[in-house]
Amino acid sequence: MWLTRISRKSREAQIGAASFAAALMLAVAFILSGLADSFEQPLRDGRDQLRLSPATGEIVIVEIDGRSLEALEQWPWPRGHYATAITELDRLGAEQIAFDVDFSSRSIPAEDERLAQALAEISQPAILATFRQVNQAGEQQTITEALPLKQFRDHAFIASVNVDPADSGRITMYPNGVVTNGTPRPSLANMLAKAGGEVDTAFRVDQAIDIMSIPRISFIDLLDGRVPRAAVAGKQVVIGATAIELFDRYPTALFGVQPGVVIQVQAAETLLQDRARSGTGQWLVLTVVALLLGAHLVQQLRGRGGAIRGAMLAAIMAGVLVVSALALDQFAWTYIALSGPLVFLGAFIVALRFLVGVVNLQAARFTDLASSLPNRTAMQHALKQKNDPMIAAARLADFGEIVTVLGVERIGELDRVVARRLRLLAGVEEIFRLDNGVFAWFMSPEHCDDPEDAFASARALFTAPFDIAGERLRLVSHFGSAEGSIENAEDASELARQRGLGWSANARALHEETQFRQRLLGELDEALESGAISVVFQPKLQLEENAIRSGECLVRWVSPQLGAISPADFIPVLEEKNRIDDLTLFVLREALKRRDEASALGKPLNLSVNVSAQLLADTAFIAATVDLLEATATRSVGGLTLEITESAPMKNSELSRVALERLNAAGARISIDDYGTGQASLNYLQDFPAQEIKLDQSFIRNLMADNKDRIMVQSTIELAHALGFDIVAEGVEDATILATLTDLGCDYAQGWHIGKPTVWSEFVERLGQQPTLGVAA
Ligand code: C2E
Ligand code: MG
Ligand code: MG
Numbered sequence: 155m156w157l158t159r160i161s162r163k164s165r166e167a168q169i170g171a172a173s174f175a176a177a178l179m180l181a182v183a184f185i186l187s188g189l190a191d192s193f194e195q196p197l198r199d200g201r202d203q204l205r206l207s208p209a210t211g212e213i214v215i216v217e218i219d220g221r222s223l224e225a226l227e228q229w230p231w232p233r234g235h236y237a238t239a240i241t242e243l244d245r246l247g248a249e250q251i252a253f254d255v256d257f258s259s260r261s262i263p264a265e266d267e268r269l270a271q272a273l274a275e276i277s278q279p280a281i282l283a284t285f286r287q288v289n290q291a292g293e294q295q296t297i298t299e300a301l302p303l304k305q306f307r308d309h310a311f312i313a314s315v316n317v318d319p320a321d322s323g324r325i326t327m328y329p330n331g332v333v334t335n336g337t338p339r340p341s342l343a344n345m346l347a348k349a350g351g352e353v354d355t356a357f358r359v360d361q362a363i364d365i366m367s368i369p370r371i372s373f374i375d376l377l378d379g380r381v382p383r384a385a386v387a388g389k390q391v392v393i394g395a396t397a398i399e400l401f402d403r404y405p406t407a408l409f410g411v412q413p414g415v416v417i418q419v420q421a422a423e424t425l426l427q428d429r430a431r432s433g434t435g436q437w438l439v440l441t442v443v444a445l446l447l448g449a450h451l452v453q454q455l456r457g458r459g460g461a462i463r464g465a466m467l468a469a470i471m472a473g474v475l476v477v478s479a480l481a482l483d484q485f486a487w488t489y490i491a492l493s494g495p496l497v498f499l500g501a502f503i504v505a506l507r508f509l510v511g512v513v514n515l516q517a518a519r520f521t522d523l524a525s526s527l528p529n530r531t532a533m534q535h536a537l538k539q540k541n542d543p544m545i546a547a548a549r550l551a552d553f554g555e556i557v558t559v560l561g562v563e564r565i566g567e568l569d570r571v572v573a574r575r576l577r578l579l580a581g582v583e584e585i586f587r588l589d590n591g592v593f594a595w596f597m598s599p600e601h602c603d604d605p606e607d608a609f610a611s612a613r614a615l616f617t618a619p620f621d622i623a624g625e626r627l628r629l630v631s632h633f634g635s636a637e638g639s640i641e642n643a644e645d646a647s648e649l650a651r652q653r654g655l656g657w658s659a660n661a662r663a664l665h666e667e668t669q670f671r672q673r674l675l676g677e678l679d680e681a682l683e684s685g686a687i688s689v690v691f692q693p694k695l696q697l698e699e700n701a702i703r704s705g706e707c708l709v710r711w712v713s714p715q716l717g718a719i720s721p722a723d724f725i726p727v728l729e730e731k732n733r734i735d736d737l738t739l740f741v742l743r744e745a746l747k748r749r750d751e752a753s754a755l756g757k758p759l760n761l762s763v764n765v766s767a768q769l770l771a772d773t774a775f776i777a778a779t780v781d782l783l784e785a786t787a788t789r790s791v792g793g794l795t796l797e798i799t800e801s802a803p804m805k806n807s808e809l810s811r812v813a814l815e816r817l818n819a820a821g822a823r824i825s826i827d828d829y830g831t832g833q834a835s836l837n838y839l840q841d842f843p844a845q846e847i848k849l850d851q852s853f854i855r856n857l858m859a860d861n862k863d864r865i866m867v868q869s870t871i872e873l874a875h876a877l878g879f880d881i882v883a884e885g886v887e888d889a890t891i892l893a894t895l896t897d898l899g900c901d902y903a904q905g906w907h908i909g910k911p912t913v914w915s916e917f918v919e920r921l922g923q924q925p926t927l928g929v930a931a
Contacts, residue, residue, distance in 0.1 A: 181498035237272035247387035254394030347425035433489035524566030553591030762795035851885025
């Protein structure tokens with residue numbers, strides 16, 4: 155899993171590279187599709203708006219405006235009006251006069267003559283307009299030129315007034331000159347600005363030149379002599395139509411729709427103010443920006459990224475780009491296209507943010523929040539990349555107690571400290587946190603070779619004290635291992651814990667055990683009903699009289715599914731799941747019933763029933779037992795004994811004492827079972843209402859072989875008698891032992907030598923008789 159394998163830094167660099175590639179592709183597509191240019195347009199308008207600046211005032215427009223049209227009443231005007239106008243302008247000292255008016259067709263000859271006359275008479279030759287026209291006739295395309303009449307041309311300069319609107323209708327580019335039928339013509343703006351320029355090339359009209367600041371004079375004012383000398387003296391004057399009625403209008407970036415003549419002057423002003431700017435295309439700036447950012451990312455990939463993160467750098471670059479573009483705008487040096495590069499930088503930042511978000515989300519999925527250790531999901535991912543590796547799990551014993559000592563808020567710290575030690579012990583880099591107090595890792599090859607040894611030393615070293623949050627703790631861990639399955643390793647560690655082992659590799663045992671438990675619990679009720687659970691009886695020999703007058707009830711379970719199950723297997727399960735009460739009451743009822751039956755046969759019988767320690771704390775159980783005992787108390791001779799393991803009174807002495815007193819008062823004898831296996835002394839037990847001590851089989855079996863056991867048995871018998879207890883020896887398997895016990899003064903003997911546990915019909919036969927010893931019943 156690359157996320158956990160690679161370092162955080164190089165992960166960042168990889169994300170950077172991916173974002174870079176994505177952003178670059180987007181920007182290239184953006185430019186190639188032409189979208190960049192569409193976006194550039196409004197951007198440029200905005201930038202132009204910022205640097206709006208006035209016209210020089212050196213070029214004045216004489217407007218053929220609505221007012222003049224109205225005053226002169228007829229259109230087209232007799233050319234004599236133009237003659238009057240230029241004569242007046244000349245008189246007022248205009249430096250040069252230019253026309254954006256079509257004089258290519260003839261009018262009334264006298265009027266034409268007047269104009270020709272005036273043109274010849276003014277001190278500087280005027281500039282007359284020529285229009286190039288493209289005529290389309292079917293496939294055939296011809297180009298003609300609408301030149302002014304020869305009689306005008308003779309005394310004037312000719313300038314082209316052709317413009318070439320862009321798709322938007324705007325006049326963005328303005329030609330320096332046009333070639334028509336082989337004849338080159340400079341354009342009007344170039345002539346006005348006295349600027350050179352190659353024909354068939356164009357320059358960009360500076361939209362930021364404030365059209366409104368171009369001085370204007372109404373044609374009619376000129377005719378009527380109302381124009382002061384100062385308005386035109388020494389200036390260039392362009393006569394052209396501005397009246398809406400004359401239709402010569404174009405949209406502009408910042409000033410709405412404007413007459414052609416105004417745009418001609420704006421173009422002339424562009425040259426005059428030297429504001430015809432070259433511009434960098436989208437590609438150049440994009441390349442520069444991408445190279446800079448790319449270089450930074452490469453540095454980062456090499457682990458020398460420095461402090462600046464990719465997104466930050468991109469944002470800074472965007473800022474610098476915009477500021478320098480605006481600055482260059484102001485100085486009218488060059489125009490930097492921004493839309494492509496900005497889309498690139500923006501897309502890079504967005505992609506980076508997005509990917510970092512995704513990766514963080516991924517990382518969160520793979521990390522335990524409190525400890526920052528990789529979690530189970532992380533391990534599952536890592537597992538997929540490996541080929542059935544050996545997995546080890548460590549499980550802290552008594553996790554609940556540890557948390558009580560440390561507090562929940564310190565679990566993260568505990569996990570980190572434990573993981574650190576496990577890293578050393580396991581010789582691996584990565585420890586995964588699976589659960590509370592459960593960790594796992596992929597075992598190193600050395601450990602796989604001899605896991606038993608590896609875990610033995612790991613367990614020993616693990617027990618060295620831990621310092622966690624100012625507490626010094628000694629922790630115990632159980633280890634488990636399995637091939638290729640995290641769950642199996644975990645289960646093996648659980649099995650190790652349950653069985654008190656240092657290490658287990660047997661996960662299946664736990665599964666089987668769990669399954670067994672589940673089945674057992676599922677079958678219990680039915681088994682009690684159906685007879686799958688039954689009671690057998692083992693005789694107890696009264697040694698002094700050499701007669702059998704008592705016995706122990708032992709439960710048997712023959713399951714249709716699981717076969718014969720030993721009490722040693724199912725009793726602990728029922729105890730753990732708190733189902734032991736039902737079983738015990740079942741045995742108790744059976745015992746009381748059989749005792750009554752024996753009594754009816756004239757055979758007094760005392761039967762003992764085993765009671766689990768935990769039932770002494772179960773008041774409902776005690777009440778039910780007392781009820782049963784009291785209900786049957788008067789019915790028969792003989793009695794009932796309850797066997798409680800030695801450890802029971804130690805666990806909760808007060809509760810146990812009260813329970814035992816109640817049971818005792820209800821007529822039950824109390825016997826201490828398996829005496830000698832626990833910590834209770836007879837002196838201690840003396841304080842409890844018990845009448846019988848059952849010496850554990852382990853001492854009896856070794857009676858002949860082990861002198862210590864013999865002394866223990868002898869002294870116990872003596873002390874028990876002194877304290878008023880009857881004493882029973884369990885596990886009597888041969889005649890020698892029986893003879894020895896008789897010599898030592900033991901009261902009762904129980905064991906295979908006297909009789910194995912057996913069904914009621916057989917047991918009842920032997921009641922009151924002297925046993926036929928040596929023959930197992
Ligand atoms: P326990 O109460 O100490 O019962 C004595 C066990 O020793 C019985 O095993 C019995 O069959 C066995 N035994 C008797 N004589 C000999 C002998 O000479 N040699 C050997 N090796 N074993 C002998 P069992 O019946 O398997 O019961 C085992 C344990 O299960 C019992 O130990 C008792 O703690 C528990 N148990 C049995 N029935 C019940 C019950 O009804 N309720 C409860 N709570 N526990 C029961
Ligand atoms: Mg017993
Ligand atoms: Mg016993």
